[in-house]
Amino acid sequence: MNAFDLGEFEKEAQEQWTHAFESNPSKLEKCYLTVAYPYPSGAMHVGHGRTYIVPDVIARFWRMRGKQVLYPMAFHVTGAPVIGISKRIANKDPKTINLYRDLYKVPQNVLDEFADPLTIVRHFASEYQRVMTACGISIDWRRRFTTVDPTYSRFIEWQWKHLYEAGHVIKGAHPVRYCTVDDNPVGDHDLLEGDTAEVIRFTLVMFQYSDAFIPTATLRPETIYGVTNLWANPNVTYVRALVDGSAWIISKEAAEKLALQDHTVEIKEEIAGRDLIDKMVSHPLCGNVPVLPADFVDPDMATGLVMSVPAHAPFDYIALRDLQNAGKYAYIKPVPLIRVEGYGGIPAQDAVERAGITHQMDNRMDALTQEIYSAEFSKGRLFEKYGGKPVRVARDDVAVLMIEKYGSKIMYEFDTRPVVCRCGNRVKVKILHDQWFLKYSDPEWKKQVSSHLSDMALVPPEVRLEFERTVDWLKDWACTRRVGLGTRFPWDPTQLIEPLSDSTIYMAYYTIAHKIREIDPKLLTPEVFDYIFLGKESADLPEKKKLDSMRVEFLYWYPYNYRFSAKDLISNHLTFQLFHHVAIFPKDKLPQGMVVFGMGLLNGAKMSSSKGNVFLLEDAVRDFGADTVRMFLMGSAEPWQDFDWRNELVVSTKKQIERFFNTVIESKDAAGEPHDIDRWLLSRLQAHIERTTEALSNFQTRQALQEAYFGIDTDLKWYRRRLPENIDGSRDLHTLCSVWIRLLAPFIPFTAEHLWKKIAGEGLVSFSPWPVADKRLVNTRIELAEELLSRTVEDIESIEKLIQITPKSITISVAPAWKHEIFLQIANAHDRTTVIKEIMKDDTMRRRGREATDAAKQCTTLIHRLPPQVVESLAREPINEAQVFEAAKKFLEKEFGVLVHITDAESGKHVKAATALPFKPAIIFE
RNA sequence: GCGAGGGUAACCAAGUGGUCAACGGUGAUCGACUCAAGAUCGAUUCGCGCAGGCGUUCGCGGGUUCAAAUCCCUCCCCUCGCACCA
Structure with a gap:
């Protein structure tokens, strides 16, 4: 079956991936990537898609580079929003009903159950998992949990015991915006008016x-x-x-x-x-x-x-x-x-x-x-x-x-007034007692965070300043709530731990999530967690064997290597989690890096669920295919930049995947003998491998795609053009295909998996080794020759177009040796402003007089215009231009449909011949 | 207002002193293939030029430099955050 059918590829790959990404401690070096878990109160749109696909591409990349990769996922269901949603649905609020029934396409029988808030998050959590899987996100789903699981609550209680004992949790009174009708504090999002007050x-x-x-x-x-x-x-x-x-x-x-x-x-x-x-x-x-x-x-x-x-x-x-x-x-x-x-x-x-x-x-x-x-x-x-x-x-x-x-x-x-609650009532200021705070204002705590921050890898580097300012600026954070879902606050069970505060060190919980489930929550005392996470022994620990295995997991995986999140979380979540990590964990278990994402636009306007300006991820996958969605999201902007979803661009992305597919299908069985141009192709390929690898190491998904897709595609175009007549591609194309599939596998894993089976027969491309550039295949001579040739072809084309006549023959006149000498002297000179004087000291040059100074000036200009690598290679070892053109004579004659002569400029009579320079021969139309 | 980031050709976007009239992609126009359409491939896409060149461009204005989209200054505009909320 050689047809391009993304839906078919998806089905094929999913069957083989079912448990493939479940990851356990091993002898390999680990790589632990985590992304902020979602609050599943609605359907996923393409913006969410990118949030989880970026880490997935990185995960797939490192997996192929031989690391043991962990990419887990859980669901954040603590907090109040879902309570409001369920109330509004119960009250038949038309806007909410419209959003959930028509936009999110929740079936009526499920919608009827939404009067219970937990049903909402459970429903969308399973939807998330389903759609993420459809997108090919390589998650270890065994570790999935939600933040209202009893075992998770035990974990939170343990964390807070430590925070409290370290003096980070304090009780106080605090003025808050308050609605006397709702009998509750009013958050920004609950304001109808007066959000700047x-x-x-x-x-x-x-x-x-x-x-x-x-x-x-x-x-x-x-x-x-x-x-x-x-x-x-x-x-x-x-x-x-x-x-x-x-x-x-x-x-x-x-x-x-x-x-x-x-x-x-x-x-x-x-x-x-x-x-x-x-x-x-x-x-x-x-x-x-x-x-x-x-x-x-x-x-x-x-x-x-x-x-x-x-x-x-x-x-x-x-x-x-x-x-x-x-x-x-x-x-x-x-x-x-x-x-x-x-x-x-x-x-x-x-x-x-x-x-x-x-x-x-x-x-x-x-x-x-x-x-x-x-x-x-x-x-x-x-x-x-x-x-x-x-x-x-x-x-x-x-x-x-x-x-x-x-x-x-x-x-x-x-x-400023008025300040009005969503319910229509005037908001007042109330002094709240028994309010608990996380003391983020504590200078000592801030200092520890700052000091650790300076050791962290931050991507992109520009966000460092914003993090530093946030640490400086953070004040005490009210960390208990009276309504919502969540873990009870240990020192006042009438209150709940605030949802941002319970999501700070859960990355550690992932390491044990699939194992701790086997233990009765009642047995999960603080001593148990002290043992797992801090290695503190104590008497009468239950289920010691299981605890030991969890300790092994934690020690293997932690600390996490990178945390991914949208940039709007810098001023809260991303910084909070640093405070909590430094408060709980020893130095060698502190976070190592963070990657901050940009926002998503839909046809140029900000994506927003409440405004209905969203494109659902599931619809996108159905309409365009998962690989298309992935490649588009990764290629349209670097992760930290804002991206814009536009259907017309997505459509052309799909065509690009198809072109790649067709090329591989057509070329994989090529068996001809390699020519110089094959050596050129493989030589160029090594650079693409290197640059793709470097880009992905730096999380530059767009740059990586430019290299791995467009770079190779452009080379192939030149390759086909240069291939001698009646000659098919050589067996080197097979090598290229094998590399190309693997370079693109993190981006379009479904298509890659399908093609890999065709080319390699067995095994998953997801676990095959990432290509490594082979220095022996790099041939700068050939690359330089092709560079000279393609530049000359361009020149001929531009002249041809300009003078609008069809010549009988074209003569390519290469520059004489003495001009090469001048070129070399200038290229190697430290000071290019005085080098002309140096050159003219030479007798033979001086005898040429004006001709020599002009050539020197022209060479200087040319050297500035050529890519530095080209100048460098030429300076190291000049090429024999006449030989290059002679070898390509048939190609040139085919290209231009006329006779082509190669001459030395000195021997030519034509006035134009005098303009020949190194790497820029004179071109004479006759 | 405060903090952070940004303004590049029709659009998206690469580019931090000479490889720059500016990568790449979209869109548009022309051509090839086709009965035709689509797909595909090729060319063009700031102005001028019948010889590979010249002129004017990178938010506005000014400055530094032999040389600026790139460095410095004034101003204008956009995006994000500013908390008890995910």
Whole structure:
């Protein structure tokens, strides 16, 4: 059967591969590759395909190079997303139903089961395995697990015991975005609006108002000395509430918020905003000030009341000025308290007037506020009578003073609003207690990670800086959750370990996953894992024999050689796993390298499941064949670059595979005697082998394909052109095919497996030895001769096209010996600018005069234009050009259909002959 | 805003001082084969040129150099990350 049928090849190979990639410790050197396991909440698209195919190509490459390769896979099912999905499906949310039923093509009877979240991940996990297998990904499936397996939970508990004992896990309180309807913290992806909002810490300044307090929130407590009034919104209903037992006047919204931030709040009565206007309030640091009306005061911002510092806040300045322009409160004057370079006595006035702002609603107001805020913070200094400290110092000092002496409290609030939950409710800030953290901020821990990072191999090298910044920047990570799937947190079983935190050292678990299943989870105490992973002996270990065999696995495989993952995981997962590894494992078991992937585009637009802009991997395999999908994904971009899936390109990739297939089928039985051109072909092949090997060693899948496919294909074109008439390919083509199939086997394993059977008879190409370049077959003489010939052919073609006449004959005039001498001298010269003078010192050259200097100049230009390797070879050993052309005379005459003469330029009469240079003969049309 | 990466001909993309008018691939045009279509093969694809050449190009502008897509500076634009989420 010689037909090109990818589907047939796939069936053939799958039968032989069933258990082929199961990998056990052996005498061979190991190579352990791991990729971030998927969260199977939907169908795989071609972007996922690339994520798993890249490591597979690398795995297949190293396997052929004789290493014991481990490439395992598992499924991450802990976390909350699937819970939301199952709820939405149960509630018949049309968008979700559409996604799962129509796009992911989940059968209705399965969809009905999706009310149970675990069913969803189980369903898609088996789909993943099926499609990965269809793509030919060489995974050891015996080691498959999910993160809710009881044995895995025991492993996580063991890990956390160590983290805890090392002081990396701490308990604290923490302000979070919170939805009171869902009764849960709100993540970025759960926000309808306000995803850029940050939680800011405000100081509440407590103004005395008769028997109650009016708290105003500020970021600038030091400006208390310049307060001239408070602002209240006359159209808002405020409340009088008992907050921690004392009476506060605040907005209704504020009462609700404060109740979430460690305060007991009891609303007593409502107070109309207008009833507060013109009332006097006081604070020990600013004395008595009035409450003034302002429509801009937002009851949903902090306490709903604010203090006014017109000298330093542009908003306050304009609001006051507007009231005064209406003839009111003329007695109030801005009170400056900060001196700052670049501004006059009243900075807010200065800035507003300079910007020409006349109106409260001017959209430059925010920028102006920010400008003054920054200027005063970085360069401002309080007046002597207020202590004379720089603002950056005074701000904290005054805040502390207020909290200690004047009853101030802290209130958390967003910097921009509104912030709205997916459920439609306004998000608030809540202080969460009993929240546990991984202390990634710990400088000592960071230092260990940095130090290890500097020893790691990172691909591509540019990501190193990003990793370093991430390690610096990481803060404490909240590592427990209240909802979702996962392992219970050992010190508070009401909480779960957060899903990113349980996925940090699972690469070690793969080494034992297929064996630990045989042990009752109840027996898996921390001591058991201490033995397997750390070699710590202890009494009464169960199932010692099994443990020993797991210890052997771990010691053989670990540490992993490379971890593959998309670049968006640098700032969390990829860095987290380094923290956890350095915390748990000894130095010789720490990760050795990481490869970071780019993103996937579909026809130029970002791939996104939620937007429906995806091409399902299964459909791609069905429509184009697994090898086509693989070769396209590997060849269209290097792994770390973004790739763009476009059907038209995929179609042409399939044609390329077919061309390769046909070439091998046609050539594999060639038996002719080899000619010089065969020697050329094999010589070139050695370079392709070398460069493909180097590219794959560096994870450059695209570069490797350029060499292994297009490089060889181009050579074959020249080869066929040069083959003497009536002569078939030689038996060397068989050698070439054998090499070519193996070079392409990591990329298109199905086709390769099929062809290998045809050419080698038995054995799997997946386990056959990777080709090694044979130096003895490299023949630079022949390569140089062909280079000269093809360049000359190109020249003749371009002249022929230009002058548009059919010549009767073509004469090729090779350069005379003395020009070769000049060429050599220049090529070997250290300083090419002075070499011409050196040449002209020679008598015979000087006698040639101008002719010689011109030739020297032309040679210099030519040398710059030729590839350095060519110049180098020529300099080492010049070739006999006349001989090369004589040998190719028949070929040239066939190519151009006219008589071809070869002459020495000196003996030719034609003026053109004088232009002959080494490696660039004169061409004369007659 | 902060951090990282990037802008190359119709499109994708290689290329980090002279091998560069710029690899390779797509698309397009022409030609061969064919009754025809498809597939396949060959040629062309910045401008000019009836002799292998010249001119102008690598986000914009400026600089360094005998020589710049490549090094330096200003600016413009794009992508990714900025966390309690996989």
